[in-house]
Every structure is written in C-alpha cells, then in structure tokens.
Amino acid sequence: MALIDKIKTKACADVKRIVLPEGEEERNVQAAAKIVQAGIAKLTLLGNPDTTKAVAAKFGVDLSGIDIVNPKTSDKAEAYAQALAEIRKAKGMTIEQARDLVADPMYYGVMMVKSGDADGLVSGAIHATGDMLRPALQIIKAKPGMKTVSSCFLMECPDKSQGEDGVMIFADCAVIPCPTAEELANIALGAADSARSLAGMEPKVAMLSFSTKGSAKHELVTKVQEATRIAQELAPELELDGELQLDAALVESVGQLKSPGSKVAGHANTLVFPDLQSGNIGYKLVQRLAGAEAYGPVLQGIAKPCNDLSRGCSVDDIVAMVAITAVQAQG
Numbered sequence: 001m002a003l004i005d006k007i008k009t010k011a012c013a014d015v016k017r018i019v020l021p022e023g024e025e026e027r028n029v030q031a032a033a034k035i036v037q038a039g040i041a042k043l044t045l046l047g048n049p050d051t052t053k054a055v056a057a058k059f060g061v062d063l064s065g066i067d068i069v070n071p072k073t074s075d076k077a078e079a080y081a082q083a084l085a086e087i088r089k090a091k092g093m094t095i096e097q098a099r100d101l102v103a104d105p106m107y108y109g110v111m112m113v114k115s116g117d118a119d120g121l122v123s124g125a126i127h128a129t130g131d132m133l134r135p136a137l138q139i140i141k142a143k144p145g146m147k148t149v150s151s152c153f154l155m156e157c158p159d160k161s162q163g164e165d166g167v168m169i170f171a172d173c174a175v176i177p178c179p180t181a182e183e184l185a186n187i188a189l190g191a192a193d194s195a196r197s198l199a200g201m202e203p204k205v206a207m208l209s210f211s212t213k214g215s216a217k218h219e220l221v222t223k224v225q226e227a228t229r230i231a232q233e234l235a236p237e238l239e240l241d242g243e244l245q246l247d248a249a250l251v252e253s254v255g256q257l258k259s260p261g262s263k264v265a266g267h268a269n270t271l272v273f274p275d276l277q278s279g280n281i282g283y284k285l286v287q288r289l290a291g292a293e294a295y296g297p298v299l300q301g302i303a304k305p306c307n308d309l310s311r312g313c314s315v316d317d318i319v320a321m322v323a324i325t326a327v328q329a330q331g
C-alpha cells in the first residue's frame with residue numbers, strides 16, 4: 001500500500017477535527033467534501049458561509065457534516081481575542097489588536113487549535129509560507145522539550161531499495177533558513193519523531209554535509225559536526241551519524257568505506273540537510289528527477305499540528321495534508 005494510503009487509513013481509525021482557514025477557496029471546498037466522505041477527519045471551514053456554499057454549488061459537492069464558521073461573526077471570537085491578547089501581552093498586544101487579528105481566518109484557526117476546539121490546521125493554498133507559519137509559531141509554539149519548530153517532507157521514491165521500502169524523511173526543507181548547530185540538532189530530533197509517527201519506521205538519521213568524518217575542513221562542516229554531537233547527547237539511543245556526504249549516507253559500499261562500523265552510513269532513511277537552501281533544493285531534485293512523491297512541508301517540533309500547503313496545490317494534495325495532520329494530532 002502506498003504511504004499516503006496508509007496514512008489515510010490511520011487517520012480514519014481515530015478521527016480528529018481539522019480547521020481549514022481558507023474555507024472559501026475552491027480547492028479547499030472540494031477537498032473538504034472528499035475528506036469527510038472518506039471519514040479522514042471532521043472539518044471546520046472558516047469564511048463567509050454564503051460564499052463557501054456558493055463554491056460548493058458551483059462544483060456540485062456536498063458539505064453536509066462540515067462546520068462552516070465566519071470568524072467575523074462567531075460567538076467564540078471574543079474569547080479567542082482575550083486569550084490571544086493574554087498570550088501576546090509581553091509583546092505589547094492590546095485587546096483591540098487581538099480582536100482585529102481573530103477576525104482573520106488564519107489567526108482564528110490557530111486560536112481554535114490553541115484552545116482545543118480543533119486538533120490541527122491546514123492552510124497555505126492562498127497564503128505564502130511565512131504568513132501561515134508566523135501565527136502558528138507565535139501562538140502554538142514548540143512542543144515541550146523542543147526549542148525549534150522545523151519541517152520535513154515525506155518522500156516516497158520509486159527505487160524501493162532506498163530508505164524503508166522507498167520511504168524517507170528529508171528535513172528541514174521549509175522553515176529555518178540558516179540553522180545554528182543547536183537548531184540543526186533539534187531538526188534531527190524532530191525528523192526522527194516524524195519518521196516514527198508518520199512513516200512508522202525506526203529512524204536512521206544522517207547529518208549531511210559535503211564532508212564525511214572530517215574529510216574536509218570548513219566552518220560549515222564544523223557546524224554539522226557540532227550539531228551531531230548535540231543531537232547524540234540529547235538522544236543517545238537514536239541511530240544518528242554525521243557528518244556524512246549523501247553517498248556515504250545512502251550507498252552501503254561508500255558508507256562502509258568512509259564511515260566504517262556506522263549503523264547509519266549506507267542505510268539512512270532520515271536525511272538532515274545542513275541548511276534550507278540544500279534541503280529545499282534537495283527534495284525538489286528527488287521529486288523532479290527521480291519521480292518521488294513528496295508530501296509536505298510537515299511541521300515538526302510544534303506543540304499542535306499546523307501544516308502549510310503549496311499555493312500550486314491540488315485538491316488531492318489538500319486531502320493528503322489533512323490526513324497527515326490528523327495522524328500527527330493522534331500523537
């Protein structure tokens with residue numbers, strides 16, 4: 001069974017409520033009908049109900065069983081504004097500013113998740129990544145024990161000899177442009193969590209670089225070495241090795257030559273890229289040139305699941321991301 005079908009099956013087994021702040025948008029409305037029909041999640045669509053219903057009528061889709069809430073007239077808006085003002089008071093937010101913000105579906109949706117009225121959020125079909133991430137980072141924040149929220153892609157490669165039956169985790173491909181060594185260590189721990197919870201595999205984490213075990217000397221290599229040390233200290237039980245070049249991470253003969261005795265080299269299923277440029281380019285190379293399926297970016301290390309969509313996403317991409325978010329919400 002394909003990875004995404006396994007995730008959908010898992011989502012159906014313990015149904016969670018997901019909020020879609022872009023509830024007036026055509027792909028979101030079509031996806032909502034599919035999601036509820038398949039039993040993947042309970043849904044709340046945010047927006048003007050008349051607009052949402054007109055979109056549903058245009059596409060001939062049935063929204064029965066789906067809550068449609070207008071943040072501008074909702075009777076929960078005042079409670080969310082009070083809670084938001086309290087959360088952001090150290091940043092100088094006034095109650096008037098908070099009221100204005102919760103009228104925005106993105107902030108209203110994040111407050112639903114924060115207050116437990118929804119288990120997760122999916123947005124980004126019409127918002128840029130940063131505009132979706134900022135409220136989630138400001139309000140939901142990192143989960144206890146994690147300092148940094150980052151992201152991963154679930155990759156399903158046609159070459160089944162890679163990773164676990166072709167499935168791999170790539171991180172960070174969407175959030176932290178230039179991580180410090182400590183942030184890179186946190187990205188590795190978040191990616192290991194994602195490997196377990198989303199892909200159901202025991203992580204073998206490679207800390208990638210252009211050097212293997214000191215073969216090159218450069219401050220960028222030193223940073224990956226330091227991140228490896230921190231991650232190993234934070235999670236001594238985790239199978240994690242670095243710094244490794246990509247071929248040493250993936251190809252057994254190269255791995256054993258360059259990092260003899262390593263349990264990860266040559267067998268990695270979780271790749272941690274040294275920065276956002278390499279991570280973002282890396283997943284797109286594998287997607288475009290190797291024909292891999294790429295699901296993400298999936299936020300990891302965040303206290304409650306909030307996930308971003310690409311603005312070019314399809315209806316099925318939204319269905320997939322809601323299923324992933326629902327599985328994250330199962331914990």
Ligand code: ACO
Pocket residue numbers: 091129130131133134137138141142147148149150173174175176177280296297
């Ligand atoms: N983990 C936890 N908290 C964070 C993180 C993080 N990684 N980054 C920022 N924050 C917190 C900050 O501490 C701050 O909290 P505070 O207001 O309570 O003090 C809040 O979030 C806002 O932080 P800023 O630094 O003001 O926000 P910034 O403008 O730097 O935005 C963002 C952060 C949006 C994540 C930024 O780093 C960004 O734009 N990253 C790249 C996103 C992107 O464009 N990705 C590529 C496209 S996606 C794709 O191709 C799939």
